[in-house]
Every structure is written in structure tokens, then in C-alpha cells.
Amino acid sequence: MFKPYFRDGGGPPPLSVVVERAARLEETDLLGIVWHGRYAGYLEDGREAFGRRYGLSYLEFRAAGAVLPIRILHLEYLAPLKYLEAFAVEATLHYNEAARLDMEYKIVNQKGETVTRGYSVQMMVGLDGVPLLEAPPLYLNFQKRWREGLL
Amino acid sequence: MFKPYFRDGGGPPPLSVVVERAARLEETDLLGIVWHGRYAGYLEDGREAFGRRYGLSYLEFRAAGAVLPIRILHLEYLAPLKYLEAFAVEATLHYNEAARLDMEYKIVNQKGETVTRGYSVQMMVGLDGVPLLEAPPLYLNFQKRWREGLL
Amino acid sequence: MFKPYFRDGGGPPPLSVVVERAARLEETDLLGIVWHGRYAGYLEDGREAFGRRYGLSYLEFRAAGAVLPIRILHLEYLAPLKYLEAFAVEATLHYNEAARLDMEYKIVNQKGETVTRGYSVQMMVGLDGVPLLEAPPLYLNFQKRWREGLL
Amino acid sequence: MFKPYFRDGGGPPPLSVVVERAARLEETDLLGIVWHGRYAGYLEDGREAFGRRYGLSYLEFRAAGAVLPIRILHLEYLAPLKYLEAFAVEATLHYNEAARLDMEYKIVNQKGETVTRGYSVQMMVGLDGVPLLEAPPLYLNFQKRWREGLL
Numbered sequence: 237m238f239k240p241y242f243r244d245g246g247g248p249p250p251l252s253v254v255v256e257r258a259a260r261l262e263e264t265d266l267l268g269i270v271w272h273g274r275y276a277g278y279l280e281d282g283r284e285a286f287g288r289r290y291g292l293s294y295l296e297f298r299a300a301g302a303v304l305p306i307r308i309l310h311l312e313y314l315a316p317l318k319y320l321e322a323f324a325v326e327a328t329l330h331y332n333e334a335a336r337l338d339m340e341y342k343i344v345n346q347k348g349e350t351v352t353r354g355y356s357v358q359m360m361v362g363l364d365g366v367p368l369l370e371a372p373p374l375y376l377n378f379q380k381r382w383r384e385g386l387l
Numbered sequence: 388m389f390k391p392y393f394r395d396g397g398g399p400p401p402l403s404v405v406v407e408r409a410a411r412l413e414e415t416d417l418l419g420i421v422w423h424g425r426y427a428g429y430l431e432d433g434r435e436a437f438g439r440r441y442g443l444s445y446l447e448f449r450a451a452g453a454v455l456p457i458r459i460l461h462l463e464y465l466a467p468l469k470y471l472e473a474f475a476v477e478a479t480l481h482y483n484e485a486a487r488l489d490m491e492y493k494i495v496n497q498k499g500e501t502v503t504r505g506y507s508v509q510m511m512v513g514l515d516g517v518p519l520l521e522a523p524p525l526y527l528n529f530q531k532r533w534r535e536g537l538l
Numbered sequence: 539m540f541k542p543y544f545r546d547g548g549g550p551p552p553l554s555v556v557v558e559r560a561a562r563l564e565e566t567d568l569l570g571i572v573w574h575g576r577y578a579g580y581l582e583d584g585r586e587a588f589g590r591r592y593g594l595s596y597l598e599f600r601a602a603g604a605v606l607p608i609r610i611l612h613l614e615y616l617a618p619l620k621y622l623e624a625f626a627v628e629a630t631l632h633y634n635e636a637a638r639l640d641m642e643y644k645i646v647n648q649k650g651e652t653v654t655r656g657y658s659v660q661m662m663v664g665l666d667g668v669p670l671l672e673a674p675p676l677y678l679n680f681q682k683r684w685r686e687g688l689l
Numbered sequence: 690m691f692k693p694y695f696r697d698g699g700g701p702p703p704l705s706v707v708v709e710r711a712a713r714l715e716e717t718d719l720l721g722i723v724w725h726g727r728y729a730g731y732l733e734d735g736r737e738a739f740g741r742r743y744g745l746s747y748l749e750f751r752a753a754g755a756v757l758p759i760r761i762l763h764l765e766y767l768a769p770l771k772y773l774e775a776f777a778v779e780a781t782l783h784y785n786e787a788a789r790l791d792m793e794y795k796i797v798n799q800k801g802e803t804v805t806r807g808y809s810v811q812m813m814v815g816l817d818g819v820p821l822l823e824a825p826p827l828y829l830n831f832q833k834r835w836r837e838g839l840l
Contacts (some may be wrong), residue, residue, distance in 0.1 A: 261586065261596070262579050262724050266717040266772055272457040273427025273715055277564050280424065284563065294563065295622070305467070306423040311460045319719055320597070412737065412747065413575055413730050415568040417621055422564050428715050435714065445714070446773070470568050471748070574759040575733065578726025607769070608725040613762045 241310070241355040242338045247331025248382050250340070255285040258322045269316035275352055276309060279341045282327030283356070286339070290387065292378060297360075300374035304337060304358040311354040315345070322346050331382065335360040335368045392461070392506040393489045398482025399533050401491070406436040409473045420467035426503055427460060430492045433478030434507070437490070441538065443529060448511075451525035455488060455509040462505040466496070473497050482533065486511040486519040543612070543657040544640045549633025550684050552642070557587040560624045571618035577654055578611060581643045584629030585658070588641070592689065594680060599662075602676035606639060606660040613656040617647070624648050633684065637662040637670045694763070694808040695791045700784025701835050703793070708738040711775045722769035728805055729762060732794045735780030736809070739792070743840065745831060750813075753827035757790060757811040764807040768798070775799050784835065788813040788821045 244250060257278065265271035287293035297304055317323060323345050330338040336359050343352035360368040360375070371379070381387050395401060408429065416422035438444035448455055468474060477493040487510050494503035511519040511526070522530070532538050546552060559580065567573035589595035599606055619625055628644040638661050645654035662670040662677070673681070683689050697703060710731065718724035740746035750757055770776060779795040789812050796805035813821040813828070824832070834840050 260579065261582060261718055262726055264719040265714060266719070266721040267454070268719040271715050272460060273424065273431065276424025276427060277562065280563060293622075303418070305464065307464055309423060309460075309462045309464075313456065313458055313460075316456070320595075411730065412567060412733060413573050416563060417566040417568070417570040419568040424564055428713065431714060444773075471746075569756070574762060575726065575729025578729060582726065605720070607766065609766055611725060611762075611764045611766075615758065615760055615762075618758070 238350070238353060241340050242330040242332075244330055247333075248385065250328045250330045251286075251290070251382065251387060252326055252328040253282065253286040253289045254324050254326045255282050256322065256324050257281060259317045259319055261319060264319050267316075269318055272311070272313060275311055275313075275343070275354070278323075278325050278343060278352075279309075279311075279327070279354060279356065282325035282341055283339060285325075286327045286329060290378060292375065296374060297372070298363070300372040301363055302360045302368060302372050302375075303363065305361060306356055307336075307359050308357040309354070310356070311352060313352055315349060315351040317343070317345070317351060323351065331379070335371045389501070389504060392491050393481040393483075395481055398484075399536065401479045401481045402437075402441070402533065402538060403477055403479040404433065404437040404440045405475050405477045406433050407473065407475050408432060410468045410470055412470060415470050418467075420469055423462070423464060426462055426464075426494070426505070429474075429476050429494060429503075430460075430462075430478070430505060430507065433476035433492055434490055436476075437478045437480060441529060443526065447525060448523070449514070451523040452514055453511045453519060453523050453526075454514065456512060457507055458487075458510050459508040460505070461507070462503060464503055466500060466502040468494070468496070468502060474502065482530070486522045540652075540655060543642050544632040544634075546632055549635075550687065552630045552632045553588075553592070553684065553689060554628055554630040555584065555588040555591045556626050556628045557584050558624065558626050559583060561619045561621055563621060566621050569618075571620055574613070574615060577613055577615075577645070577656070580625075580627050580645060580654075581611075581613075581629070581656060581658065584627035584643055585641060587627075588629045588631060592680060594677065598676060599674070600665070602674040603665055604662045604670060604674050604677075605665065607663060608658055609638075609661050610659040611656070612658070613654060615654055617651060617653040619645070619647070619653060625653065633681070637673045691803070691806060694793050695783040695785075697783055700786075701838065703781045703783045704739075704743070704835065704840060705779055705781040706735065706739040706742045707777050707779045708735050709775065709777050710734060712770045712772055714772060717772050720769075722771055725764070725766060728764055728766075728796070728807070731776075731778050731796060731805075732762075732764075732780070732807060732809065735778035735794055736792060738778075739780045739782060743831060745828065749827060750825070751816070753825040754816055755813045755821060755825050755828075756816065758814060759809055760789075760812050761810040762807070763809070764805060766805055768802060768804040770796070770798065770804060776804065784832070788824045 263274040326342045328340045341354045414425040475495045479491045481489045491506045565576040626646045630642045632640045643656045716727040777797045781793045783791040793808045
């Protein structure tokens with residue numbers, strides 16, 4: 237139904253994590269709905285849950301010598317979220333051989349409707365600020381298990 | 388140098404407004420740089436300055452019977468902004484005959500480097516929530532003056 | 539150990555609700571700890587959980603003809619919260635015959651240490667903006683059950 | 690008219706800095722006014738302007754071996770601020786011989802009405818996290834010039 241953001245050419249199927257939340261009062265604006273800029277935090281909630289689930293959190297990457305700055309953030313708003321409305325954030329990692337993370341997101345309301353879609357691209361960068369040509373062993377091991385269907 | 392986000396096929400040249408700011412402490416995160424999600428507010432600062440400059444603010448649109456929800460927000464982060472760093476947000480409206488606003492953004496640091504680029508698409512929607520097929524007279528008049536080179 | 543913020547002279551004992559959270563990346567600042575201004579949202583998380591638990595939410599009050607603007611917010615920071623650190627927010631309502639809500643807060647970390655304390659005072663105001671001399675029936679009924687020990 | 694937050698017993702008169710702002714869309718909530726928690730950022734805008742004016746910024750203090758965590762934040766809301774409403778934040782430092790900063794704040798709207806008042810207390814802490822018994826020379830020199838009426 238939706239045009240995919242990333243192509244999965246030959247890699248293993250994507251991995252997803254879902255986290256549940258509800259819209260907080262401070263996230264709304266004068267229109268009575270969640271302000272569009274707050275969704276960056278919702279996607280981050282999904283991305284961080286993914287990192288915790290698969291041992292790829294910010295702190296684990298940093299211990300492995302890499303940080304993961306966001307290079308691209310893309311959001312499509314299909315319907316608003318209201319104050320107190322419950323929703324699920326699904327963060328899905330797509331396989332990529334490069335030293336980057338291609339993540340796709342879907343925010344789904346309680347009726348099962350996708351109210352927001354988006355993606356982010358993060359590049360792996362060394363602690364000295366130099367982009368990495370190859371992912372650290374932490375991630376290469378994760379990818380190996382992914383390819384072997386062990387995740 | 389950068390690939391354009393919007394094509395200006397036949398319409399008048401785009402209109403820009405620039406607003407100056409500095410990164411606030413609360414906009415930084417534990418990495419010591421501005422958290423990527425805060426840039427939605429920076430773009431909004433540019434977009435709102437544009438609205439005030441051309442009589443197209445949120446309040447003026449609402450008085451004309453329309454709201455302008457963000458449908459797409461896209462951000463590309465080329466370099467970080469640090470605490471207290473001064474920067475300029477340039478918001479540029481591209482001509483479009485449809486009932487929508489295609490706006491492009493550029494954040495430029497004090498060395499003149501573009502540190503962030505992005506765009507937003509807003510659809511014009513009536514106060515009853517139904518998308519408008521045609522822009523309100525407020526905007527049609529603005530477009531007429533734009534085409535006539537009066538802006 | 540701590541000096542109380544409110545005196546409970548003659549009323550029933552206070553009522554508390556606890557909500558659990560963890561510090562999100564976007565809530566930290568360049569010092570690597572949660573920015574002090576984010577705690578207003580943490581207290582609100584506790585206050586809103588209290589409202590949902592006792593049928594006194596913002597929406598229920600509004601349906602009863604009243605809003606509850608914050609008049610005083612007071613925060614004491616005893617120790618910082620770090621990125622990902624889990625904590626509990628305890629919101630405690632103290633009995634008061636006036637048309638106001640006196641709420642006290644405690645944020646407790648996983649070691650059981652109180653890292654933040656505070657209180658808020660909210661006045662009940664009609665939808666026309668005029669302060670209420672008496673709480674709406676919604677709240678009077680709640681207070682009656684409270685005094686009767688039914689909560 | 691207002692009860693003072695700090696007593697200036699014997700020290701030189703307080704020092705003030707004023708910074709001007711306007712309420713941004715993202716700072717409003719579903720009530721159509723600025724969300725009460727955003728004011729912590731407004732006070733910080735005043736406090737930071739004070740620091741820049743008197744050479745006492747966060748970065749200058751850190752270079753002098755101290756950080757200044759907020760220990761107490763107190764806010765009294767007298768009237769709301771609306772979207773786009775312009776206001777001034779006045780930050781006033783009161784003299785104190787201890788290794789702490791006692792700052793008072795006033796937010797004044799365009800009619801000259803004080804819409805918010807508050808104060809903060811910051812303790813001076815060494816970079817090792819140990820509270821300082823005496824302020825660093827940076828601050829002692831500032832206080833000397835203050836007492837001598839040179840500021």
C-alpha cells in the first residue's frame with residue numbers, strides 16, 4: 237500500500253521492534269493535536285527500543301568506538317494524534333552492507349491506522365569524528381546473526 | 388551544488404526570508420550538540436517569519452478559513468550545531484498552483500556553511516477538516532502579486 | 539526528613555499515585571543529565587496519572603466546567619537523572635477545602651533515593667476564565683468519598 | 690507590590706539583564722497558551738543573557754573549574770502568554786557571599802504587566818562533583834567589582 241523507503245536487495249528480511257506510548261499534554265500545540273516536531277522523539281523512542289532489544293544502543297555503540305548521528309530524517313503525517321491518544325511506534329531496520337543504519341518507522345493508532353510514516357539514515361562515525369568505512373565488530377556480529385536467521 | 392527539492396516549472400522565482408538565532412542550552416543533548424529533533428522548531432521559526440513577512444501567518448490563514456497541517460517534513464543534517472552557536476534559517480517558498488505550500492529550508496552557520504537542509508509540504512485544509520481544492524483568496528491574491536513581480 | 543510543603547490540618551490523609559518512567563535521550567542536555575526544565579513534564583506525568591486514577595483528568599474537569607491552570611510550580615533538585623535512568627514519579631494530593639489543587643511530587647531513582655521534590659498549586663477556573671469560588675460537583679463528590687475513606 | 694524572594698542584607702543592589710522574546714507555536718499547548726513547563730527555558734534565556742553580559746556564562750564558569758546546577762526552581766504564573774505574544778524576561782542577580790547564585794525573574798508582557806515571577810538557586814560545584822566552599826576567582830572578582838560599584 238505504501239511505497240517502501242528502502243529496498244532490501246538480497247539481504248535478510250528487516251527486523252522490527254514496537255513500543256507503545258500515549259500523547260502527553262506537553263506534546264500538543266494550540267491546534268489541540270501533537271505538534272509535528274514532537275514526532276522526532278516518538279521515532280527515537282522506537283529506535284532506542286530497537287537498540288536495547290538487539291544490543292545496539294547508543295551506549296553500546298559508543299563503547300564499540302562509534303556514534304550514530306542522524307543524517308536524514310523524513311516524516312509523512314497522514315492523520316493527527318490527539319491528547320492522551322495511545323499509539324504504537326514500529327521501528328524497522330533494513331539490511332545494508334555499508335556503515336550506516338537505515339531505519340523505517342510507522343506510528344499506528346488504536347484503530348490500526350497508520351497515522352505517520354518515516355525513515356532515518358544514520359552514519360557510523362568514529363569517536364574522532366571521522367566517518368567509518370566499516371561498521372565496528374559489534375555491528376558486524378549482529379549482522380552475521382541476522383543473515384544466519386538467529387535474531 | 389545541492390539537488391533541488393522542488394522544480395520551479397514556469398512559475399515566478401521562489402521567495403525567501405531569513406531569520407537569525409542561536410542554539411539554546413535546552414536544545415542540546417548529551418552529545419553536546421543540538422538534538423536532531425529540535426530542528427523542526429528552527430524550520431518553523433523560518434516558516435513563521437515568512438508568514439509574517441508576506442501576510443500568510445497561521446492566524447491570517449485561519450481567519451481566511453484554512454489551516455496548514457504539515458504533511459511532509461524532511462531534514463538532512465550535514466554538520467552539527469553547538470551550544471550558543473549562531474545560525475541563520477532561510478525559508479524559501481516555491482511556486483505551486485495547488486492548494487499546498489512547498490517550502491525549502493537552509494540552516495547556515497557563521498562560516499557560511501550550510502549545516503542543515505530540508506523541506507516541508509503543507510496542505511491547505513478547511514476549518515471543517517476537509518482538504519481544499521483551491522487556495523483561499525488570501526493566498527490567490529498573494530500568488531497574483533508574486534507572478535506580477537510585486538513581492 | 540524533608541520539610542512538608544503543605545499542612546494537612548484536619549483533612550483526610552493525602553492520596554498518592556506513582557508512575558514509572560525512564561529518562562529519554564532528548565530530555566538530556568550537554569551536561570549529559572536531564573535538563574532541569576524537563577521535570578515539569580515528569581511532574582505532569584504524575585499529575586495526569588493521578589487524574590486518570592481518580593476521575594479528575596483535565597478532560598473530566600473541563601466537561602464539569604472548569605480548567606486547572608498551574609499557579610505555582612516549585613522544584614528542588616537533589617541529584618541528577620542520567621540518560622536511560624529509570625525513576626518513579628509520586629504525585630500526592632493534599633486535602634484543601636478551597637477551589638484549588640495542592641499537589642506534592644517526589645521523583646525516586648532505582649536505589650530508592652529521592653532525586654527531586656516539588657509541588658504545584660492549581661486554581662479552579664471557569665471556562666469563562668473567572669476563578670471559581672467553589673469546586674464543581676465532580677470534585678466535591680470526590681472530596682466527600684475521600685473524607686469518608688472510600689478512595 | 691510583590692513579596693521579595695531574596696533579602697539583600699548589606700550587599701550592593703541587585704544587577705539585572707533583560708532579554709526580549711515572543712512565544713513560539715511549539716511552546717503552546719492544547720489550551721492555546723504557552724505550556725507552563727516552557728517557562729524554565731524562558732528563565733534560562735534571561736539567565737544566559739545575564740551570564741553573557743557579565744562574563745559569567747556556563748562556559749566561562751566551566752573554564753574556571755565550576756558548574757552551576759540548578760537546585761531550586763520556583764515559578765508563579767499570574768497570567769498566560771499567548772502564541773506570538775512578545776514579552777521581556779528580566780533576570781536579576783542578588784548578592785550573596787556563599788558559593789551560590791540567587792537569581793530572580795520577571796516576565797513582563799507588552800502592556801507592562803508581570804505575567805510570571807520566579808527564582809532559581811544554583812550551587813557552585815567543582816568539576817569533580819564536590820560542592821565548592823568558596824566561589825572561583827572568576828566570581829570573586831566579579832563580586833568585588835560589584836561591591837565597588839563598577840558594574
